[in-house]
Amino acid sequence: MNLAKNIEQVLSQNYTIPLYQRNYNWGNNEITSFLQDIYHAFRTNPLQNYYIGSLIVFRGKYGTERFEVIDGQQRLTTIHLIARFLSIGNLTIGKLKYDSRRDVEAFFNGLEKGHIAFSALDKENKNLENLIHAFEIIGNVNLEGTYDSTISLSAMKLNGNLADFSAYFFKHVMLVEVEMPSDTDVASYFEIMNNRGKQLQEHEILKAHIMAKITESNHRVVFGKIWDACSEMNAPIQKFFNSDQREKLFGKMYDEFYPNNIEHLVYEDLGEHSFSLVDMLEDKSFGPSSQEEQNNETEEEYDSLPIIDFPNFLIHVLKLTYRNTDIPLSSDKLMRIYKSIPMSEITSVSPMEFLKRLLFYRVVFDRFVVKSEYGIEDDDQEDKILDSSAGFSRSRWKLKKPIMKLVNNKYRGKKYPSLSFQNTFEDRYQERMIKLLTMLQVTYRQRKNKNYLQYILGLFDPSRPQSLKITAQEFLKKVESFTLRQFGNLNISESSDDGIDSASKSINLYAQGTNTPHFVFNFIDYLLWVDSVVNKVDHGINQNFDFVYLNSIEHHYPQVLLEHLANSIVIEKKVTLNCLGNLCLVSRRANAKLNDREPIGKAGDQRFSSSNLSPKRKIMYNITNKNKHWGEQDIYEHHLEMMKLIDNRVSILS
Structure with missing residues (x-):
């Protein structure tokens, strides 16, 4: 059969x-x-x-x-x-x-x-x-x-x-x-x-495959412990080590990286021995961190899964390690991908060297990639926006780095090293970096093929741990340059000439309706935010909005009312409805609620006028409420404003 x-x-x-x-x-x-x-x-x-x-x-x-x-x-x-x-x-x-x-x-x-x-x-x-x-x-x-x-x-x-x-x-x-x-x-x-029980996952098979090449028993223990710590993606990596281990690996202030100390960790460092009662009373290590340290530490957990899971993170490390092999950014065939790497490349990087790279890139991920404070996946976050009629509870994106603080113990009168966290960058750059990184994340939400994450990890060199000291200005410049290149790769011509003919051409180019790349909308929102907050240009937007997962393109003037639209002042009716001036990103549930409603009804609905409205959508609603309508002239003028913004993107971000 x-x-x-x-x-x-x-x-x-x-x-x-x-x-x-x-x-x-x-x-x-x-x-x-x-x-x-x-x-x-x-x-x-x-x-x-x-x-x-x-x-x-x-x-x-x-x-x-x-x-x-x-x-x-x-x-x-x-x-x-x-x-x-x-x-x-x-x-x-x-x-x-x-x-x-x-x-x-x-x-x-x-x-x-x-x-x-x-x-x-x-x-x-x-x-x-x-x-x-x-x-x-x-x-x-x-x-x-x-x-x-x-x-x-x-x-x-x-x-x-x-x-x-x-x-x-x-x-x-x-x-x-x-x-x-x-x-x-x-x-x-x-x-x-x-x-039925879970089968062994491919990343666990890969771990065993690499560990089998380690001959020294102590190194096998160290490899297994650090690999397992790296696989826990929902808390900063320093949380999985006690104060002695942290100082060896991450320096006295816990914010550096000393890869060569990995091989000097021993069984005892990693809790692989028995403890006497005296040891425990004297607070010697008997786990990832002593109870005293745990009591003093700042709770710092987040949800990394919408960003990346460990198997896909491993793929990024493999791609950055074995650069002569074309490795796809997808973990679906992790072992098959690993076995496709030529043996000459595999043997050029020892298991312990690979472990150093894995831990280094985990440090980079923790410090320079934005995370969500809540365990909110795509659609849950959209629903949270819609259900908050009294005001949106912000998504609280995080960008943090570790710091060591000495904390007094009121009972023992001793100071204990405590793991705490602070913003990765100074205030001048912190919020802008969070906006930029979340803009990329909500656009490219899939855990696979996450090129922006590969780019960010690749900015740092595991052979130069001091690269972690990158300045906020340099990091911002590099990631914004990357973002500008991604927009340029869309191959959409710009509307630099004046006149109706040029405007008509630009509307044709941006008249893709629901096929418009979501990146275009999120990039426009980022430009509007930077222009408002940094360049002090009044666009009438809510400057404290957060990027969230929105996956539906809404026609502000709905398609079902097409027959009521007069002859377009720009081109034809369908092109006018599908042009950038009539479109915005909304949540899936908002799209269902707003589907067939008149623009004035949408803009006036309190459920959709919270402080978290995206900038472009906020501008469209402001125009609708001010003019008490939304028609061809409004679409046309808003389209030209957005095209002007796009054309000036480099100067806005400079």
Whole structure:
């Protein structure tokens, strides 16, 4: 029996998602990774099959009519959504049914009939919310995952070059479909599958692989301890060492780095020996830090997972270490990537040298990459904005460095070294750096292909630990220069000439509607903030706004009112609606709420007028409220203002 089936064969069958399965919950991260992997396989070899996992099914009560899905429903549902987006007319697609969820069935029936305009009521339906969001994501995923790429399924469809990818998706993307025996106790099997133990992760296999090359037992212990500390991404690395270890590794003030001292750490340094009662009473080390030290230390935890996880962080370290090998910034095939590095390169860096680099780049990450104080992932943060009708609770992005302080103990009368934290940069630069780094993060939120993180880590040299002493001015200049280059890579011409013809050309260039790269909006917001706060230009924005995860492009003058728009003073109606002057970034839920409303209703709604409105959106709402309308002239003038801002980007940031 051939278990492997291509997507076309899978789609030709009928499936039911049983009631015991959870609702569809794939979001931006999962869908983006799924599509990027398929697109990469397509570009690498369009004739070779690409396997995306398994689908476990059971015929049960449906007999030969349809399969009941036991495992793989998230993947199967996503495949159906992609197929509907690709809209292949000559393809027979079987039914995807959901037990006791008629609204979901109606949703897929609507897609089958070409109904892809979703009402505000649909978007508020909890069963449909993630499905609608997923369908919107599918069209706009940056398939190459690089800053300078604008390739998406929507762009390919618009340009009429979707056929080759569609053929590959249906013919060469493969699933292994396993049919369970007819006497299977499905409920018990499902429970076992969801409670089975975790398999060893690839980064743990890589750790063992590298450690196997270490001959000295003490070094193996040191390697394992420091590797494990680096893998804990949600607290600063210094938290995982006691005061003696910190001084050896990070200097007396805990803010430097001494890589050669790694090899001089011993079992006792790392807590690998027994302690007497006298040792404990005298506060000698018996763990990462003594209880006395823990009592005096500043709690400093944050959420790194929206930025990067440890496997993807490892990929960055590998790429910076083995520069002669083209290493993709994706951890999906971590061991395969590591094994692709030539042995001559591998042997040129000893295990302990690799450990020094890993710890060094972890120090860089902690100090120079912004983090979120809350455990807020993308959509949760958007919801927090929308639900805060009385005022938005700010996201509290952090940029901190460690510092040692001596703290008095009131009972023992002794001073203990305490780990504390302070802003990485002085006040003059701190807020600007946080705005710049969060602008990059909310734009490029995926943990994979995070080029801005690779750039920042690469600014520092592990052979020169003193590079950690980079000045705020130098660091800001380098990261802003990087940002300007990313904008330049979009290859959008500038509107430097005066007159209607030039303006019309610029509107055509920036009339991509929902296909406009999100980077454009976030970059404009950063320019507006710098121009207001640093250059003292009054744009009427809220200077204390925070960048947050926004993933929907909103037409301020809605598309559904197109027929009410008079002949455009610039070009045609559709171009006017889709130009930069009529667009802003909003949250997914805000997009659902605002979808069909008049501009004056949007701008006047207190739920969407909090102090955290992004600068561009705030300006659009200010104009709407002041003029009591938003029409072609307003769109045209705002567009020209934004183009002027973009054209002056270098001088604004200088």
